[in-house]
Amino acid sequence: MFLFKQKNTKKKQPKSSVLQPSSVVMEEIRHMETSQQQQETVRKICDIFGEDNDFTQRGFIVSNDIPANVFYLNSISDKETISKEIIKPLTESNLIIVEVEAAMERVCKNILFHADVKTETKLTRIVEGLLRGQTVLLVEGIKAAFLIDTYKGEKRSISQPETEQVIRGSREGFIENIQSNTALLRAKLPIPDLRVKSVTLGTLTQTNVAYCYIDGIVNEALVKDVEERLANIDVDRIIDAGYVEQFIQDNPRSPFPQVKSTERPDVVVGNLVEGRVSILVDGSPFALIVPATFAQFYQTSEDYNERFIMVSMVRIIRVFALLFSLIMPSLYVAILSYHPELIPTSFAVAITSGRAGVPFPAVIEVFLMEAAMEILREATVRMPKQVGGALSIVGVLVIGQAAVSAGFVSPITVVVIALTTIGSFATPAYNMAIGFRMMRFPLLIMTGLLGFYGLVLGLLFVNNHVLSLRSFGVPYFSPMAPLNVAGLKDTIIRAPLNWLLDRPEELHTRNKRRINPNDLGPSNALSPENIKQSRGGQKDNE
Incomplete structure (x- = not known):
């Protein structure tokens, strides 16, 4: 009744890195590119978004009577940024197109004030940029389109997690915005060794998924395994972290969870420092932590803040x-x-x-x-x-x-x-x-x-x-089975923090030691014996 068939552990070949088409429209325009004749590209973009009430096309004249167009989606783009940092600098510039490459470089470096500007010629990339809140700029005589990040999405404020409340500990919790969640981790781990890499999952939802780890601590084989399992996910939608969890766990038929989920940044940081990998999904306030053992599911972050x-x-x-x-x-x-x-x-x-x-x-x-x-x-x-x-x-x-x-x-x-x-x-x-x-x-x-x-x-x-x-x-039952005596210090009981010298043995981290035993122990600077010794044996009143 409880004997479930184990999942085949044979590794699959990862998918191709080429982005899969997300719809019939994307399939049709897969091989299309922008044209040096601006009207041709404008027509292609309008054919795709023309019936969408959220789609906006704005034509204007650059200096020297050069026509230009910007395209954006009203609901997810910042109109003020488009007006002040794109349209206004272009209309006030003195742009002369003699050489296309020189003109593109001048637009990017001397005219546009925005920090995130890139050029693109493939129509699929341009459409994807529009759908992600980017503004597309077309200038007559320049074949490539300029993609400027003007995304403005709504997000809730950072608050205490509802499912993992503590009496003593941080009150910060993840939200549905992956950039904000990454910022919370960066604030608690201000080191260059923290690696945050992203992939896009879901052929229709095109969900941004990031996996985080600390280079120099985590085992490289674990990182490669996470990358392969994420690459093998081929589904039309990824809406929440629970979707990813079900695809990457070893035995999906088991009633026991094999991936730990949490809303707390401090829990993620603690596991990253131990040598684990965390996975963040855009649109989900939960972070996934792998690998997970049975002992982790009855432990809380508050356990390390008390005696x-x-x-x-x-x-x-x-x-x-x-x-x-x-x-x-x-x-x-x-x-x-x-x-x-x-x-x-x-x-x-x-x-x-x-x-x-x-x-x-x-x-x-x-x-x-x-x-x-x-x-x-x-x-x-x-x-x-x-x-x-x-x-x-x-x-x-x-x-x-x-x-x-x-x-x-x-x-x-x-x-x-x-x-x-x-x-x-x-x-x-x-x-x-x-x-x-x-x-x-x-x-x-x-x-x-x-x-x-x-x-x-x-x-x-x-x-x-x-x-x-x-x-x-x-x-799953590490460090109790197979038995690791040193690992038992942080399972059913929690030993003093200065006893937890090494990272979990089952993770096979590259940097095993996390506490220097030579620096442990109080100095008792104000004890009567030390005070008397520092005064050369004199009495306090003298």
Whole structure:
């Protein structure tokens, strides 16, 4: 049931670097180029965008009676920039076209004030530039078109992430703009070794995807693997980071996530410093981190801002809550249905009296309550925020109490399901928590059929599957399996920061050491012994 077929690890040949046509129009104009006769190029562009209300063509005269045209899309272009930095400098210039190359160089270097100007002759590139907010400039007598970046897109302000809130830590979160997200990483990693490379994915959406890593730390084989997996994505749309995650993970049939997603720049920076690769997708506030191991999904950025003793206790509680939420309903059914002799006598009387009149077996009762809780949870998430909180309270209190009063479920079952639900919320990563929640149902069915034997058999299947998983070649249960004693310092517990001398061994980084052990330890400059020694043994009052 939990033994999923592993994905074929044989590497595919990467796609050609030539941009694939994104539509029928792009296919038709693939081999077309601009003409030195401006009207011919104007006609081609107008044939493509002429029926679009968002498309604007503006003709004007450059000095010496040279006609020119600019093309742009109103919704994504900055009109003020077009007027002040393109049209005005050209109309006030003294442009004379004698040699085409010299005229192009003068327009780029002496006339246009904009920082991002390039020339292009292929019509496909010109159309793509228009669709990305660039302004196209055509000047009579010059074959090439000038592409000026005048993009002006709407974006929300940087705020605290909704899904990863912390008490002590940064309040910055990623937004849907990839340039802003890259800037957040640059601000926290102001080093030239930070590499940000981009690719375009989605033949229709043409989504900008960037992958980031620190050169000199990350293993080069990991970077090449990420590049190949991104190059092998051949789909018409990439709308969110979740699309990319499903294409690059090793085993898409597994209920466990093999790619970590986060909204926090500090989490990305911490993983980049450890030697991982991060992937940003334009239009998504989530960043992907590869490779990912099981331990990462119950850790938070706040774990490194607090004292190690407190953090270690909190991590143990998270792991206990994770296991409790997975096995508690099945364990309850196994004891109640197959092994009631394990229940203490005083407690058995309470359970028996509570179940008096319940028409369903224990497994059906728990299964229905689990299904009802998942429906309620899903409804709460999808409802508006003002209504969702009230719905959750009504669902838990009113419906639960009514079900007990009507005799459909026993009070102890409601308590077990409530504790299980609360335990599932202790997992910081939503995609990991939902995987464990869904696995409770097959475990419950196996326990209902076979009792304790079915529960143990199901857990063995789950354990076997987790141990077989890999994320970009890294064993999913590293550093616990295969065992790496040094790596255990930052798994279920978190050792003091000055003990975490090396980067994770499973990442095989080029620069393994991250703390200089010679610089560790306090100097105790103001201790009485040091003060007395610095004064030559004299008394304080002297």
